Amino acid sequence: MTDHEILQELMDKADVRRYDCYQCGKCSGGCPMADGMDLKPRGIMRCAQIGSLDRILKSNTIWLCSGCYACADRCPHDVNIPAFIEEARYEAARRGITRRDSEVLNKVFVANLKMFGKSHEMILAGLYNALALKPTQDMAALPHMAGKRMIGPAPHRIEGRDELAKLIERAENWDKLEEYK
Amino acid sequence: MIRYSYFPGCATESTAKSTRLANDFVFDRIGIDLVEIKDWNCCGATSAHVLSEALGLSLPARSLARAEADHPDLDIVSGCASCYARLKLANFKVRSDKGTRYMAEKVVGRPYEAKREVYNFLDILSSEEALRGIEAAILRKFARLNVACYYGCLNIRPAEVTGAKDRENPLMMDEIAKLTGAVPVEWGFKTECCGAAHQNDAAREARPLVWRILDNARENGADMVLTACPMCNMNLEMRQGEYVKKRGGKTIPVLSITELLAIAMGAGGERIAIDTHHVPVMRIVAKALRGAESEAAI
Numbered sequence: 001m002t003d004h005e006i007l008q009e010l011m012d013k014a015d016v017r018r019y020d021c022y023q024c025g026k027c028s029g030g031c032p033m034a035d036g037m038d039l040k041p042r043g044i045m046r047c048a049q050i051g052s053l054d055r056i057l058k059s060n061t062i063w064l065c066s067g068c069y070a071c072a073d074r075c076p077h078d079v080n081i082p083a084f085i086e087e088a089r090y091e092a093a094r095r096g097i098t099r100r101d102s103e104v105l106n107k108v109f110v111a112n113l114k115m116f117g118k119s120h121e122m123i124l125a126g127l128y129n130a131l132a133l134k135p136t137q138d139m140a141a142l143p144h145m146a147g148k149r150m151i152g153p154a155p156h157r158i159e160g161r162d163e164l165a166k167l168i169e170r171a172e173n174w175d176k177l178e179e180y181k
Numbered sequence: 182m183i184r185y186s187y188f189p190g191c192a193t194e195s196t197a198k199s200t201r202l203a204n205d206f207v208f209d210r211i212g213i214d215l216v217e218i219k220d221w222n223c224c225g226a227t228s229a230h231v232l233s234e235a236l237g238l239s240l241p242a243r244s245l246a247r248a249e250a251d252h253p254d255l256d257i258v259s260g261c262a263s264c265y266a267r268l269k270l271a272n273f274k275v276r277s278d279k280g281t282r283y284m285a286e287k288v289v290g291r292p293y294e295a296k297r298e299v300y301n302f303l304d305i306l307s308s309e310e311a312l313r314g315i316e317a318a319i320l321r322k323f324a325r326l327n328v329a330c331y332y333g334c335l336n337i338r339p340a341e342v343t344g345a346k347d348r349e350n351p352l353m354m355d356e357i358a359k360l361t362g363a364v365p366v367e368w369g370f371k372t373e374c375c376g377a378a379h380q381n382d383a384a385r386e387a388r389p390l391v392w393r394i395l396d397n398a399r400e401n402g403a404d405m406v407l408t409a410c411p412m413c414n415m416n417l418e419m420r421q422g423e424y425v426k427k428r429g430g431k432t433i434p435v436l437s438i439t440e441l442l443a444i445a446m447g448a449g450g451e452r453i454a455i456d457t458h459h460v461p462v463m464r465i466v467a468k469a470l471r472g473a474e475s476e477a478a479i
Contacts (some may be wrong), residue, residue, distance in 0.1 A: 004393075012425035018330075027211075028462065031388060032373055032374045032376070032390045032393075033374075033379070033383075033387070035386065035387025035389065036383065036385070036387075052382050053325075063383075063388055064379065065228075066334075066374050066376060066377055066379050066385055066387075067285070067337065068334035068335070068373075068374035069334065069335075069338035069339040070334065070338070070372075070373070070374065071339050072338075072339055073339065073340060073348050080339075084375065086230070086234075089231065090233070090234070093232070096343070099384065101382040102231070102382050102383075104230050105378065105381055106226060106228040106231055106384035109229070110229070110232070112223075113222070113223055113229075113240075117222045117223065118191045118194070118223045119191040119223040120191065120195060121191070121192065121195060121196050122195065122196070124381075125381060128381055128382070132382070134384075137381070137384060137418070138380075138381075138419065140422060140423075141363075141419045141420075141459060144459060145196065148198075148285075148454070148456065149198075149458045150195050150196050150457055151196070153194050154205075155195075156194045156195075158220050158221070158222050159220045160220050160222065160243075163243075163290070164222055164243070166238070166290070167239055167240070167243060167288060167289060167290065168236065170235075170239075170287070170288045170289070170290070171233060171235040171236035171239050171288050172233070173233075174233075174235040174284060174287070174288055175233045175234075175235055175236075
């Protein structure tokens with residue numbers, strides 16, 4: 001498959017027509033994360049139009065997009081960029097392209113779910129900090145939270161933890177099946 | 182009595198303890214019965230859908246399937262913008278696409294037809310009936326309290342899923358806040374994103390999102406920021422030490438809309454664990470209440 005064909009497939013999945021974008025830049029202008037992106041939302045659409053798949057998949061944009069939908073909401077031509085970015089991110093992951101910090105957080109997040117069935121922000125932040133080698137990030141808030149018992153040694157757990165672990169496994173298998181197709 | 186299946190969200194069990202207490206207090210006072218979904222699980226925000234579509238949809242689908250089985254006659258409500266977005270999207274996709282419904286039911290292992298609606302707190306608190314209920318339950322009002330109503334992005338967008346009419350300048354929360362005597366300020370960051378989990382995994386890039394929201398609230402004369410999501414609330418509040426160092430000036434309290442309502446309905450600070458806030462709230466609240474009393478005396 002050529003890059004254009006792969007791009008077309010991702011666009012179809014996202015229900016986005018890439019040539020609808022006429023490069024007005026309203027998306028980049030309103031994107032709250034644009035400052036940190038190496039390819040702004042308008043650039044993503046431009047690369048999609050000219051078939052520059054590689055630049056999209058290797059951009060930090062697909063990991064920094066927070067999915068706030070400001071761009072999609074303001075687009076005069078209803079181009080749903082976050083939907084396309086999501087598909088591009090899945091494609092990048094299938095090729096083993098990741099962003100380290102995102103990967104660490106997402107892995108810790110799912111591990112948390114398997115253990116508790118719920119997400120515990122401070123356990124999440126603690127494990128993330130340890131694995132991402134950022135020991136001090138946000139830890140200034142820890143004494144306050146511990147003192148007010150907002151976090152504690154016995155986190156809430158759901159009863160259906162086994163059920164949820166199986167659900168997660170089935171979801172992962174579903175993705176592999178999709179890939180196989 | 183109005184009843185909903187209730188999805189509290191993980192934050193209400195830890196970092197948003199005061200919001201949870203305020204939610205329970207307020208809905209009890211205005212006669213809306215929230216029936217907690219039995220053994221609900223994390224909605225997956227904000228990592229699951231980043232990793233996989235199947236996981237991103239089936240985590241919320243499990244809780245929704247449970248709600249549908251236990252209370253087929255009740256719509257669902259969540260008090261967190263991220264949870265709301267994930268639940269609403271799962272409902273929307275399962276309803277509009279047969280393939281997605283097949284996938285969700287297979288992965289979850291429970292029947293799920295997405296027959297009921299998913300709402301957020303702003304939706305249900307801004308209904309006419311609820312507004313009347315709030316008005317009747319308010320026992321004391323604030324004077325000279327300027328509030329910046331922060332809706333967050335996902336309570337409002339994407340429009341085709343949420344059905345929100347005004348995405349740049351929504352007014353539901355402003356209307357609710359007005360009932361307490363508070364004065365909503367006009368400002369530009371009502372529906373800007375707080376960065377969500379990027380405050381963890383992309384802190385350097387995401388911090389300015391919070392700084393800009395707080396800057397704009399202060400510049401427009403707000404004494405406090407009101408939220409409708411525990412995650413927004415934490416993001417806007419927890420790092421204000423860092424904020425003041427960067428931008429100067431004073432910290433600004435951040436409170437959920439239900440906390441403001443609870444106080445106006447007579448809840449003391451202790452009742453809703455208001456001291457769990459990182460930025461102290463009570464001094465400014467007490468001053469606004471005293472101001473109202475002295476105005477009433479005149």
